[in-house]
Amino acid sequence: MDSITSSRMNAIDANCSYLGLKGIQLMENAGAAIAREAADVVSDGEVLIVAGRGNNGGDGFVAARHLSAYQNLKVKIILTGKPDTIRTEDARANFNLLKHCDIGEIRVFDNSPAIFDWFGDADVIIDALLGTGVKGNIREPESTLIDLINSSNAKVIAVDTPSGVDPDSGNVSGKAVKADTTLTFHRMKTGLENPDAKDFTGEVKVIPIGVCMDAESDVGRGDLKLIANRKSTSHKGDSGRILIIGGGAYSGAPALAAMAALRTGADIVTVAAPASVAKTIASFSPNLIVRELTADRLCPEDIPILEELISAHDVTVMGMGLGREKRTLEAVKQIIPLCRKLVLDADALYDLELPASLDYMILTPHAGEFRKLAGTIPETLEKKIDFVNEFSIRENVTTLLKGSSDIISDGKQYRINKTGNPGMTVGGTGDVLAGIVGALFALYDAIDAAGNGAFINGAAGDLAFVEKGYGLVATDIIEKIPKAIMGRGTKHD
Structure with a gap:
């Protein structure tokens, strides 16, 4: 299938909602796929999820909930801001579910040595920072978190797009996560096909998440969102x-x-x-x-x-x-x-x-x-x-x-x-x-x-x-x- 831009993917997501398939359902499917990938990489060890405050972070929260059911995996989560600043309703709902799960620890990022040690202890790091939401230069704390991810010895799984890689062009403005595997949802994103992005994406896997066929083929309210x-x-x-x-x-x-x-x-x-x-x-x-x-x-x-x-x-x-x-x-x-x-x-x-x-x-x-x-x-x-x-x-x-x-x-x-x-x-x-x-x-x-x-x-x-x-x-x-x-x-x- 042909690759698509991030704006087209956003329109498809909105069309799914227009048809009755809610975003939280797609988030559930994406997060479950991330968890399966992480469990395939390590069967016994620590998984660190670095989560932003948008839907990319929401995918990470779902993955954390699924991974918490694996007895031999210890899950930790780093947030880029306080929980009450999570920007989307779907991401907030999935974050709130984590208090009912066996999560090792959840912390808002600071510059403490203890958090730095988490990166050294992790066997797998899930980059759920920015995904396709990257715009312009990377700011703090995302900039420091990208450095910490890249300096670790863990296997890195990027959610949808490595943080810092433009999903439409594949260009990097300053810095980006260097992933071993990128899980991109529904369709390949145009930027991930750019040969210059390969140093950051690693292996790219296109993951179906249950998007309705008509959400892509039929014109809907999501398409009208393109009219700015x-x-x-x-x-x-x-x-x-x-x-x-x-x-x-x-x-x-x-x-x-x-x-x-x-x-x-x-x-x-x-x-x-x-x-x-x-x-x-x-x-x-x-x-x-x-x-x-x-x-x-x-x-x-x-x-x-x-x-x-x-x-x-x-x-x-x-x-x-x-x-x-x-x-x-x-x-x-x-x-x-x-x-x-x-x-x-x-x-x-x-x-x-x-x-x-x-x-x-x-x-x-x-x-x-x-x-x-x-x-x-x-x-x-x-x-x-x-x-x-x-x-x-x-x-x-x-x-x-x-x-x-x-x-x-x-x-x-x-x-x-x-x-x-x-x-x-x-x-x-x-x-x-x-x-x-x-x-x-x-x-x-x-x-x-x-x-x-x-x-x-x-x-x-x-x-x-x-x-x-x-x-x-x-x-x-x-x-x-x-x-x-x-x-x-x-x-x-």
């Missing part, structure tokens, strides 16, 4: 500048996409629309910036205007309401290579030349549009996923195939989105989705933008359905986007 809050230092434009190219045959579609992008959090949204509909689009909302093009339909003569606009925006979203006139489709082909990031929807998918000529393109077809791009679509979900994966890698695109279950793939990984309802078959919901995805694409990778976009669109539709039933319309969904992002009141929460 804005920094207090943010300025206008930092949260995305989105260009919508649409309209001509229709006026409502580009307006819906633009309003959806704004509701998703984009700072600036500009609609470039043919002269026949530009004023109508502007009348939808004073929040829209509308740039009038030269003719009644998008045409190659508009390229100089659009080239300037494209360069001033982070993402281009194109296709809604354009129509399929020959000169319009020719203009679309000329526009595509000018874009840095591009979302193509609706009419822009018609007569599309693939493979893509740029690396950052998201396609958002419904089933009919996708059949024209890729051929006959298989019936079963499993075969559809394979089909979309193969298409995406072959054509160098990220695909969001809309349906009762949306399939999102960049050819390397895929997501399934199950939010949404039959009321969303009303016209305009696809335009809303394109706008949401475009806004997210300004800040996030294509797979995360498309996956989260599908989830938000469906969750907003679910909120709208509660109030409007089958009478919901696309603008109802737009109004619910902020609540959907914040996770308030959907049927999936």
Whole structure:
């Protein structure tokens, strides 16, 4: 299986909770695996667990509880701070259980000679200090504890990632634990594959801990955690500048996409629309910036205007309401290579030349549009996923195939989105989705933008359905986007 980043693993953990599998259950499985590894290393002797105050330490507490049942093993624990400073509820719960176990001694680290002697007496040391939570330079007391671990003669087992090794890059900032064995949970972490990290990881073992398959494949609340809050230092434009190219045959579609992008959090949204509909689009909302093009339909003569606009925006979203006139489709082909990031929807998918000529393109077809791009679509979900994966890698695109279950793939990984309802078959919901995805694409990778976009669109539709039933319309969904992002009141929460 492919390696994953720490942020992706955090999202999977949160998705497990979303599905009903609590973090404390995963912690139990991780800690039990650590205990088995330690017991395999030494059958008679001392095990020293060096524990931080986060969930990495919590894994260590679980391991201590399991190891305390081994008659020939003596277990000691060093904490980096007082017990009342343990940061997570799951870690605190497992620490509190230790008073009911036969633990040799538990002490908060200080510079006393007695604690230093613990490192010399240990046969096995479990590094449960930082794990994937390392950020920047190592501070005290972790810095001294890493030195003490590395100076001991004990066998060292690192929990998830050796403390001090960046789990995503494998880089070391200053110092890190040198482990004999690293137990990393669920999937290999990207940083552990870095050859420079091998001096610190020792043998890396990937340990299953019972993660639900759907927590990784289905988009959930954990994925939305990747959408970070804005920094207090943010300025206008930092949260995305989105260009919508649409309209001509229709006026409502580009307006819906633009309003959806704004509701998703984009700072600036500009609609470039043919002269026949530009004023109508502007009348939808004073929040829209509308740039009038030269003719009644998008045409190659508009390229100089659009080239300037494209360069001033982070993402281009194109296709809604354009129509399929020959000169319009020719203009679309000329526009595509000018874009840095591009979302193509609706009419822009018609007569599309693939493979893509740029690396950052998201396609958002419904089933009919996708059949024209890729051929006959298989019936079963499993075969559809394979089909979309193969298409995406072959054509160098990220695909969001809309349906009762949306399939999102960049050819390397895929997501399934199950939010949404039959009321969303009303016209305009696809335009809303394109706008949401475009806004997210300004800040996030294509797979995360498309996956989260599908989830938000469906969750907003679910909120709208509660109030409007089958009478919901696309603008109802737009109004619910902020609540959907914040996770308030959907049927999936």
